[in-house]
Amino acid sequence: MLMNLFKCKGGVKPPTNKTQSITLPIATAPIPSRLVVPLHQSIGGTPRPIVQAGDQVLKGQLIGEADGWISAAVHAPTSGTVVEVAMHVQPHPSGLDAMCVVIAPDGRDEWIAHQPFDYANAAPEAVREYLQQSGVVGLGGAVFPTHGKLTPSKTVPMEELVINGAECEPFITCDDLLMRERAEEVVRGIGIFRDLLQPKKVLIGIEDNKPEAAAAMRAAVGALGEPFSVVVVPTLYPAGGAKQLIRVLTGKEVPAAKRSTDLGVQCFNVATAYTAWRAIAHGEPVVSRLVTVTGNVHAPRNYEVLIGTPMDELLQLATPHPDTDGIIMGGPMMGFLVPDRQVPVIKATNCLIAHDDRLFPPKPPEMPCIRCGSCAQACPHELQPFEMYWFSRAKNFGKTQEYHIFDCIECGCCSFVCPSRIPLVQYFRFAKSEIWAREREKNAADGAKARFEFKQLREEREKAEKAEKLAKAAAAQAAKKAAEAAAAAAAGEPVAEGAAAAEPVAAEASPVPVAVDPEKAAKMATIQAAMERAKAQREASQPKNTEALKSSQQKEIDEIEARRQAAHLTEAAPPAATGEKTE
Amino acid sequence: MEIVLAIAIMALGAVVLGAALGFASIKFKVEGDPLIEKIEAILPQTQCGQCGYPGCKPYAEAIANGDEINKCPPGGTEGVQRLADLLGREVKPLNAEEKPKQIAIIDEQTCIGCTLCIQACPVDAIVGAAKQMHTIVAPLCTGCELCLPPCPVECIRMEPIAENIDNWKWKYPVVEIKAAPLKEAA
Amino acid sequence: MMFAPAPFLLKDVSVSQVMIQVCVALIPGIAAYASLVGPAILVQLVIATFAALLAEAVMLKIRGKSLALFLSDGSAVVTAWLIALTFPPLAPWWLVVTGTVFAIVVAKHLYGGLGQNPFNPAMVAFAVCIVAFPALMSQWPSVGLQLRLIDQMNIILGWAPRVDALSGATPLDAMKTALKLGDSTFDVSTLLANQDIYGNFAGRGWEWVAGGYLLGGLWLWHRKLITWHVPVAFIAAMATLSGALWLYNPAQFASPLFHLLSGGAMLGAFFIATDPVSGCTTPRGKLIFGAGAGLLAYIIRVFGGYPDGVAFAVLLMNLCAPLIDLLTQPPIFGMKDKA
């Protein structure tokens, strides 16, 4: 069918390198020797672990419970024994550790009892919650929890639902193969999204270098009698970016500060639709995904891989050439070199590329910017990368924001075309994370200041109240004294009674210091005693009897430990939130 | 004659431009924050008193009145730098060593619930009631260490905030092209 | 583990490639020029290139930069060629060398080297030399004077007297003289009508040189090394202003065609005003920059004290470029007004 496509500014055409990995059909990767399943695999809250070392788990069993609405559950990818819940190095450019559930597979790959979810008769909220429970997240790479995107805007009617099958990054072919081989399930998944969002139109965008995929999708759409349009879009990186595809298909431009539903449009990846359908129709949570294994390997291919599979084991299936010196997760434009070959495959892993210097020659040295403007012409978001570069480099972060650094999607087009080979994106990432850190610090400082001022105010008030009380007491006493003196005078016993009258005052006055002293002493004594006790306790409690713990005790300790961990980690919550905003 | 004319034109230009500038500076004058507030915005609000003042605001006032700008260890070198930028003063090395950011942790087994640390904490980061175990609300703790001395059972310790995936920052790209060795030039 | 940031793929481009292509684009113009005034211009190109590379090497060494990396970037060569092409072809060698060294040392490296210079170095050199050596900078060979290479060399190297051979003037010089004299019997139109001396459009042969630059410029545009904005705005502005005045009084003002095809107009429109470092970068900014340079060049030519105004016009616009850029930031993705 013919459709009016909109032009997208910028973009580049790197060599696609896709043909290598589409010669073979999808294969299922064998169950690895060990699965390391990170708990934090999607944008938003880190799921809480609900298993512990020694537990038996079945395939698809919940192991991490979603924490908050923007968060998605995590499941055991196969049956086996939980070896530990511990910190392991992550597939993340930082190379830092995060909480993972480590499972030793038993090889039986035994499913939990699962059944289809009757979504036709369920309320939309229930469907969304079910998808959250099934761990359905955006598999295009952004891993935003899908249920969070399935709520239409209250004010703007939903016009278009865009399904992203463009897959513009070089090397990656997992969506291509998915659409070729499992088009029907993809289309049914799209049907679910359509039912929840009620858009007027559904547009499936596929780049023109994937004619087989487009044909398969058309056939499936036709066979299922759905009114979806499959639209072939020109091959241009980054046409598969959500915002770019929305622009090309609908002409709408979603700025960084807005959600796409505010413009009446929403975008999902084809693989997300597929997993949503598997979850609804078969009750299978997301425990595996398609991964393209390519690059410097003998047999590039797409594999259905269990989440948590060590990347090295997966790469071995495609027999990498011996000069492979690293693994890129994701595509060559936006991916990163993983910090360790043993890091696990996660939901965001769409592609592994064996890196070597022949495929990816080392970067030539950086030259000064000659302001040639190539980067600005290539930028799909029509930014001025060289200006942002200039200010990022000078660490003038305020200026970078004036040039809209947070609209940058880090697509890498600018770095790709720069004749001076400046790692522009790297500068933008640096600037962005500095700005976030500063924002966090600023918020923390503001909060601290507010609490400090409040505390001072409170102390002032307490002091004032105390002073008032004392004053009142003194006044009362003085009145009493005066009254007594008057009474005495009235009784007409001037001299002897005068002393007697003074006495009660003294007696009344003296108990105060006397009473305080024992009180203080008692307090001191208690503190002393408590200190003794505490010391004894500390000595007694800490190093001893940790060997023969009952499981309940262990659990308690673990809980406390977890709480302490959480106490360390809670710092993390605000940055995650900011990160999400700019996503 | 021509020279006189030229001079006259230049002089006229100078007068007109000067007047325009003067007018603009009056017309578009921005009412800025008072200096003390600007200084205080740079100070880290740890309220630790290491600067010798009972909190960040008094120190800000002192700086505005001419005190040194390098007395705030939690602000670090960067803080000194920013103060120097704001005030147009010279950057001085910090007068103490720079510590990594840290937070306090109460050993909950040992805590006797004396509430002394609650009173000491300037930013209300400790929760607990008398004779109950206390704990520190990590995100609120500024790491000022003021709660350490009052604790009778020494159950509070400081721990540096570890880098994790969420607070991790991209590093500044390594760029400077170093001078090539001389033989390369030859 | 090694670290390399994304993207891992880079387009096969580099600064030296860009600069080499600019040099290639200059070749048609140079060829026409050489056939017009003789091989002397080639000698000047060689002298300027060597002077520029030497000055560049010395400055890089002093500044502690990588010679291997920066000497091969080709930017000094482009500057040198522009100087050689804008100076009189039989200028003494030391004048070209002085200009080139000044361009590289002062106008480029003292401002921070490649990518940092606020003014176009070649134009700075031209401006400085024409102010310092006005006589030498306006000695153009008489048209039709076909000297042998050896004689030209002698003149350039100062071994032969400069006077006789160099009494000629470019069409622009002649026009300027005519305008200055204000002699009603010798107005511009009669001057230009004398086709025997000055060629059909812009002086004999000069239109071919301009055509060569135009060709090279179009090729640069085709290679996407320059955008259309600056040349189009430059040419349009100059043509409009000169056209209006020409229609008003053809006796006193030369035709737009004459202006566009003479002097440094084409070179300026495609090679000098398009210099990205010292020019504007936003699309609208480029339009303003080009138009401003075109207008100023015409005004200086016709009403100013110098025969050609491209150099001063470009320098003046360089001065405004940062401000123009700041004021013409294009709207970004998703922030355009849906009018």
Ligand code: SF4
């Ligand atoms: S592409 Fe590179 S050299 Fe050109 S303007 Fe952008 S950053 Fe500068």
Ligand code: SF4
């Ligand atoms: S990385 Fe950012 S600045 Fe560079 S082209 Fe992409 S969106 Fe534009």
Ligand code: SF4
């Ligand atoms: S040393 Fe710094 S953080 Fe501490 S009170 Fe003084 S100004 Fe505030």
Ligand code: SF4
């Ligand atoms: S808990 Fe301790 S270290 Fe943290 S802010 Fe309060 S007093 Fe300072």
